[in-house]
Amino acid sequence: MSLYGVLDLSLWQAAIIALVMTHITIVTVTVFLHRSQAHRALDLHPALMHFFRFWLWLTTGMVTKEWVALHRKHHAHCEMAQDPHSPQVFGIRRVFWQGAELYRAGIRDRATIERYGLGTPADWLERNLYSPYSWHGCGLLLILDVLLFGVYGLTIWAVQMLWIPVLAAGVINGIGHFWGYRNFETPDASTNIVPWGVLIGGEELHNNHHAFPSSARLSARWWEFDLGWLYIRMFSALGLARIKKLAPQPRFIDGKQSIDLDTVKALAIARMHIIRRFSNEVLHPLTRQELCRTERHCRLMARRVTRLLARESSRLDDQARMRLEHILNQSQQLRVVYQFRERLRQIWERKAPTQEDLLKLLQEWCQQAENTGIQVLERFSLDLRGLALVPTPAT
Numbered sequence: 001m002s003l004y005g006v007l008d009l010s011l012w013q014a015a016i017i018a019l020v021m022t023h024i025t026i027v028t029v030t031v032f033l034h035r036s037q038a039h040r041a042l043d044l045h046p047a048l049m050h051f052f053r054f055w056l057w058l059t060t061g062m063v064t065k066e067w068v069a070l071h072r073k074h075h076a077h078c079e080m081a082q083d084p085h086s087p088q089v090f091g092i093r094r095v096f097w098q099g100a101e102l103y104r105a106g107i108r109d110r111a112t113i114e115r116y117g118l119g120t121p122a123d124w125l126e127r128n129l130y131s132p133y134s135w136h137g138c139g140l141l142l143i144l145d146v147l148l149f150g151v152y153g154l155t156i157w158a159v160q161m162l163w164i165p166v167l168a169a170g171v172i173n174g175i176g177h178f179w180g181y182r183n184f185e186t187p188d189a190s191t192n193i194v195p196w197g198v199l200i201g202g203e204e205l206h207n208n209h210h211a212f213p214s215s216a217r218l219s220a221r222w223w224e225f226d227l228g229w230l231y232i233r234m235f236s237a238l239g240l241a242r243i244k245k246l247a248p249q250p251r252f253i254d255g256k257q258s259i260d261l262d263t264v265k266a267l268a269i270a271r272m273h274i275i276r277r278f279s280n281e282v283l284h285p286l287t288r289q290e291l292c293r294t295e296r297h298c299r300l301m302a303r304r305v306t307r308l309l310a311r312e313s314s315r316l317d318d319q320a321r322m323r324l325e326h327i328l329n330q331s332q333q334l335r336v337v338y339q340f341r342e343r344l345r346q347i348w349e350r351k352a353p354t355q356e357d358l359l360k361l362l363q364e365w366c367q368q369a370e371n372t373g374i375q376v377l378e379r380f381s382l383d384l385r386g387l388a389l390v391p392t393p394a395t
Contacts, residue, residue: 002150003150003151004149004150004151004152005146005147005148005149005150005151005152005153006147006148007148007149008150009149009152011152014149014152014156017149017156018155018156018159018160021059021156021160022159022160022163024055024059025055025056025059025060025160025163025164026163026167026199026200026201027201027228027231028052028055028056028059029056029060029164029168029201029203030200030201030202030203030228031044031052031201031228031231031232031235032044032049032052032053032056033052033056033062033064033067033068033071034071034203035216035228035232036049037064037067037068037119037120038067038068038071038072039213039214039245040119040214040244040245041214041215041216041243041244041245041246042216042232042236042241042242042243042244042245043241043242043244044235044240044241045235045239045240045241047240048235048240048241049121050125053121053125053126053130056130057129057130057134057137058137058138058140058141059137059138059141059160060138060164061134061135061137061138062134062164063107063130063131063134064120064121064126064130065113065117065120065121065122065126065131066107066113066117068116068117068120069107069112069113069114069115069116069117070084070085070103070106070107070112070116072116072117073106073112073116074086074173075210075213076116078187078188078190078210079177079188079189084102084103084105084106084112085099085102085103085106085169085173085174086173086177086189087173087174087177087178087189088177088189090102092174092175092178095169095170095173095174095177096170096171096174096175097170099165099168099169099170099173099174100165100169102169102173103165103169138161141157141160142154142157145157145160167199167200168200168203171193171200172193172200172203172204172206175191175193176190176191176193176203176204176206176207177189177190177191177206178191179191179193180192180193180194180206180207181195181207182207183207183208183211183220183221183276184207184208184210184211184220184272184273184275184276185272185275185276185279185310185311185312186207186210186211186272186312187312187314187315188210189315190206190207190209190210191206191207192204192205192206192207192208192224193206195221195223195224195225196224196225197218197219197224197225197226197227197228198225198227201227201228201231202218202219202225202226202227202228202229203218203228205218205219205220205224205226208220208224208247211247211272212247212248212272214245215245215246215247216229216232216243216244216245216246217229217232217246217247220247248266248269248270248273248389248390249270249273249389249390250266250270250273250274250277250387250388250389250390251387251388251389251390252383252384252386252387252388253386253387253388254386255386256385256386256388257385257386258385259359259362259363259366259385260359261355261356261359262388263359263362263384263385263387263388264355264358264359264362265355265389266387266388266389267347267348267362267384267387268348268358269389270387270389271345271348274344274384274387275310275341275344275345276310277380278310278341278344278380279306279309279310281376281379281380282337282341282376282377282380283306283309283310283334283337283338283341284302284303284306285376286331286333286334286337286374286376286377287302287305287306287309287334288302290330290331290333290334291305291327291330291331291334305327308320308323308324308327309324309327309334309338309341310341312345313342333374336372336374336377337374337376337377340365340368340369340372340377343365344365347361347362347365365381366381366382366384366385369381370382
């Protein structure tokens with residue numbers, strides 16, 4: 001056997017093969033573990049699902065039930081003390097550099113695994129190989145890498161072992177809750193790291209995911225790209241996947257004046273879109289109208305102030321609350337629309353006895369908004385009366 005293994009590849013050939021294998025691991029995590037198992041956004045053909053399970057065992061040593069349980073717990077307690085890997089709790093340095101250690105600490109809590117890991121594979125292979133001998137696959141991979149690639153094999157194996165701990169545990173769990181842009185004002189600190197989800201299979205669009213966790217597609221804007229969604233569409237076309245859930249898309253019916261139960265339902269389901277529309281169509285133009293002195297002043301100030309006004313109150317620290325109160329003291333109209341934004345949010349958060357009670361609250365909100373004399377708020381309210389949902393196909 002050659003010093004460079006059975007395949008006797010050049011350095012560049014070995015590097016390309018290593019990148020292909022790490023990319024398959026990324027697809028396994030985002031399509032199988034995350035979207036299919038943790039959130040049930042799609043079903044996979046048994047043959048494809050078993051390939052993903054085998055590849056996961058071989059290249060990561062992660063157990064499906066454990067990963068799914070920790071991820072579901074993260075969503076259930078996001079940015080709280082129970083969150084297993086929030087940089088808001090543990091600090092960005094620890095989550096970025098020690099994300100794998102936090103994962104291992106989380107899976108030692110068996111009560112968490114049993115509570116949040118329901119519905120994951122529990123067949124003979126899972127019980128007798130993948131779960132009890134989770135790290136044996138990585139050992140087998142080391143032997144195969146050295147056998148096939150020779151002296152390059154150790155480096156290839158090390159890259160494969162570090163790929164998920166660095167990119168998933170570090171970048172997504174860390175930076176994805178610390179730095180980036182936000183399409184949706186979710187109650188957590190999730191961000192989209194970049195709008196082109198290529199390197200980590202679309203997981204870079206993390207704020208979109210927290211806004212609509214059960215959606216098989218993570219992109220939300222026309223200029224965002226989700227590579228994982230491309231693979232899902234390809235698997236679907238081949239009969240290997242069935243898409244079950246997509247993020248809701250609101251539409252507004254011209255001329256519809258009556259607010260009915262369908263309006264209430266659409267508001268609850270598409271609330272992230274509605275609150276973003278409120279920011280763009282009410283808060284931003286009114287901020288420019290009320291606070292801008294010059295065009296240059298607007299460029300420096302309006303967007304920053306709008307982001308502060310749009311932020312959910314639970315995410316404001318003491319300093320931000322003081323800045324917000326200072327801004328609202330400068331404009332009575334801004335204070336009014338801010339209060340209406342909070343009231344609108346409370347409608348879908350309120351635990352009302354019946355939907356009819358929520359319907360009454362929304363009718364009162366629209367009627368009062370249209371009597372404020374604030375044109376942008378009145379126009380938004382009139383549009384809200386025509387709110388409906390675009391059906392999202394399951395295939």
